[in-house]
Amino acid sequence: MRKPSLRAYRIVSLFMLGCLLFNYPILALFNVGATAAGVPVLYVYLFVAWGIMIALAAVVIEGGS
Amino acid sequence: MLQGWFIVTVSFAYIGLLFAVAWFADKRAAQGRSIISNAWVYSLSLAVYATAWTFYGSVGRAATDGVGFLPIYLGPTLTMLVGWFVLRKMVRIARLNRTTSLADFVASRYGKSALIGGLVTVIAVIGILPYISLQLKAVSTSFQILLGYPEVVMPLKVGSVVVMQDTAFYVALFMALFAIAFGTRQLDAAERHEGMVAAVAFESIVKLIAFLAVGVYVAYFMYDGLGDLFARAAGRPDLEVLMAPLGGAAGSYASWVWLTVLSMFAIVFLPRQFQVAVIENTDERHLKRAAWLFPLYMLAINVFVLPIAFGGLLHFPLGNVDADTFVLTLPMTQKAEGLALLVFIGGLSAATGMVIVEAIALSTMICNDLVMPILLRVRAFRLSEQRDLSSLLLDIRRAAIIALLMGGYFYYLLAGEAYALVSIGLISFAAAAQFAPAVIFGLYWRGGTRTGALAGLLAGFSVWTYTLLLPAFAKSDWLGADLIEHGPWGIELLRPTQLFGLAGLDQITHAMIWSMIANVGAYMVGSVLRRQSAAEHVQATLFVDVYQQTGEPGSPWRGATSASALQTLVGRFLGPGRAVELFTAYARLRGVKGVDELEGDRDLVRFAELQLAGTIGAASARTMVATVAQEEPLGLEEVMTIIDEASQVIAYSHRLEEKQGELEAATQELRAANERLKELDRLKDDFISTVTHELRTPLTSIRAFSEILHDNPDLGPAERQRFLGLVIKESERLTRLINQVLDLAKIESGLAEWRTAELDMREIVLEAVNATSAIFKSRGVRIDTRIEPMVPSVMADRDRLMQVLLNLLSNAAKFCTPGTGRVEVRLASDGDVVRVDVEDNGVGISPENQALIFEKFRQVGDTLTEKPSGTGLGLAICLRIVGHFGGRLWVESEPGRGSVFSFDLPIPASDARRLVANA
């Protein structure tokens, strides 16, 4: 096999970051009744984290080599 | 306004639009200007993942457990990240092997096994039927609710109307026709459906717009934005639990994790997802765009799920409206007719998109991996003799699509009422997840075998059936609830929802845990239990090492046949016209005029097999080619054994080569060491032998003259005196020799004592000249000195240096011609060293002898009158003395013109500048 590229390592790192962000115990930190701008923090967290993941994926995978 | 005929008309108009899109895409594809070969279209087509279940069901699930629906979309986000590795590999393999479906893919990996293909098909069909029924339910429910406009009335219970009056039945029927029209109009060797993909991508846009429209409407028109919505919900004690639902309403964290894993698998292994992501992929690079665009799509379609859910819960506080319908019923209550209709169309898009792709994917599997292998094997059908099978293939697929939709409808009748949309969908997800071990291990582990795959699939599917399908039926009163509550035959340990007493988990998590253990376990055990067959080995390598392949994969066929036989065979499945086209094109490619000139060689057989594989699957293609191309006596098994052995031999010989290299190097070293030892031994022998000789020589004279003197008392006084002189001279020589041999031995063994001190060379040189002046005088040789006034001191042993100087001086005296002989001693310093030269104008030393004179017992350059009286050890000792103090000793000479013996000694660094004052 070819030697894995830096991009490959970045992708795998991002994947592991995603596994961490969308999992216990990080989730439990936001699983509280509080709200941010009127919206429950858990919902805000999930969508913001998700959005960041997508943005990072776009940069890492589509970005320049 | 929203009357039945209107809704139906709009629906058909919309479907007509889809056909137009598809027709356009197909036309463009035929022109070679594909519109689907585009990363955006590819990403949108993946959004077929968002079905009616997403469209309606997410809100339903959110209404009961808050964020609990999200893992279903987070999982695919993660999968798409690593899709660049995993999906790309699958795409590459599928393209090289002309894979037509998921079943074909798995079968192909495990030695083109028809059994595996069939099993995958059965699992897929049974597993996906609930999912199809879900779409039917969603469409018919939304239709019925919309019919009730402006009232919001929940539809009647399933089964309470007769089939012929059931909306769902007609939805199923129309969808079947729709799918047939989309997917089975023609037979293509590539099994790509550009029109279908274009339509699906289009639908993805429609459903997203519809959902976002509802979301914005609910959040910003019905309520004052998200803050207001959530604030109001927070005021309701029964909704408070949804604000932080994890570990409570949304189930345990374990459920969350397993749901994520489940959806990670589903995004690849649901037959329709495999179809759009792998089979319909036109360019691997599209995966890059899809890696973020598809997750972004899912984020967008989910962002308003919670607001709509809360809006619905707030708006229908009595709970008499099914949360699965909030998306539709909320606009209806506001008399937003147009929006309601858009929602219905959006839901229809989501449902039809799923059903079309799923039906096409499954019907291809049913045809290629289930029906055809059976038909081709059962001789009674005499299928292999028929002229044109292409229409038969299409008919099989059409029938399969109708059967699928009808199956979905009946599942809907049986179990549809008992579950919410999401639960039904998850059952199908869990079924699709059963393909994961066979495919993923198959992609990365060459050792996975057909037996393992069969065992894993069977075990996983059995557990799935027992823990998910049975309870679904039981819940619908079709099976007794006894089985669920008390286990079969009252054995509580075997209760399908708490197998072996594993309690406290939701049904999906429970089923996933057990089915994955069974699946992976059986796969492993099966794989290590039996050796792979040759065909399996070939395919496993093709899959795992797909990136190492450059062209089309090699087919192990060795058979030879005629080109026309192969063309006829391909023609039977693809139509004779298409076959002529393909073979003519191939002939051109090979640079021959026509099909007649093509040789029925291995390459052509492979070409034909690939064409067939694109239509009837790899397993069947292989069977069919076997009918015209006979294998040569050398069996596959043997070929593979040979290849295996050859590769082992290559590896082994490579290792041997390395070892041999090492051995040769070691041998060389040993040989060199041995030579060196021998040389040392020889030198030692020579030395001892030489020393012996040198000792015996003076001893011989001494003894002879002593005996002569003893035996001849009457010898004349002169002669007596001469003999006695000789005895004395030889005795001295002997003494000198013994001293020097001992001296040399001491120096060489490191036992010599060195009394190192700071020395003034000037003093030593002068003393040495003084000591030898008598010899020079007696030989008539002049000696002069030229000594620099300032010479740095050196570190050396005074006596030893004196020994060196005396030796050089006496040698010089010895080799000079008496009378004309002249010797000059010079002492100088150049800052780094102190140098002494002893120059004579004697006989000189030939160049070849200049190196030899420093060796032991080498005496060259005879004196003019007699043999040298030296021992042959003097210079050897001098060399070692000078070397001991870090200096050099050398000679420059020209025969006949004299020699210069020189030595130098380093000036100690600290004393380099300190000059010894002129004494």
Added chain:
Amino acid sequence: MAKRVLIAEDEPSIVTSLEFLMRQCGFETRSAADGEEALSLLATFRPHLVLLDIMLPRRSGLELCRLIRDDAALAGTRVLMLTAKGGHRDIDRGHQAGADDYVTKPFSTQDLVARAKALLADPVLHLAPGSTPGDSP
């Protein structure tokens, strides 16, 4: 007629002692300090006996010995090898080269003289090397 003895030896003091011992026996002697000199004396002096040092400069004693044995004209010449090393190897090599006898340095003068006389008294010497039959004693 006096027997002719050639002394081929490079050590001057040993030559002196050998000359004294041989002349004392009444033999006529000539000395050679190296192999080449010995070779020319072999041709001109035609010795009955050669006292041959095995380690001669320029041409070794062994080589000279072989030449003597190969030369038909020197068939009657006896060779008494003088070796300083005294090892079996040298003795063997001397015999192989055709030496009639050998003594090891340092030698007993009486022993050497006895061996030389014995060699010269050998009946084979009735045909003196290079001499006409009439020359024989």
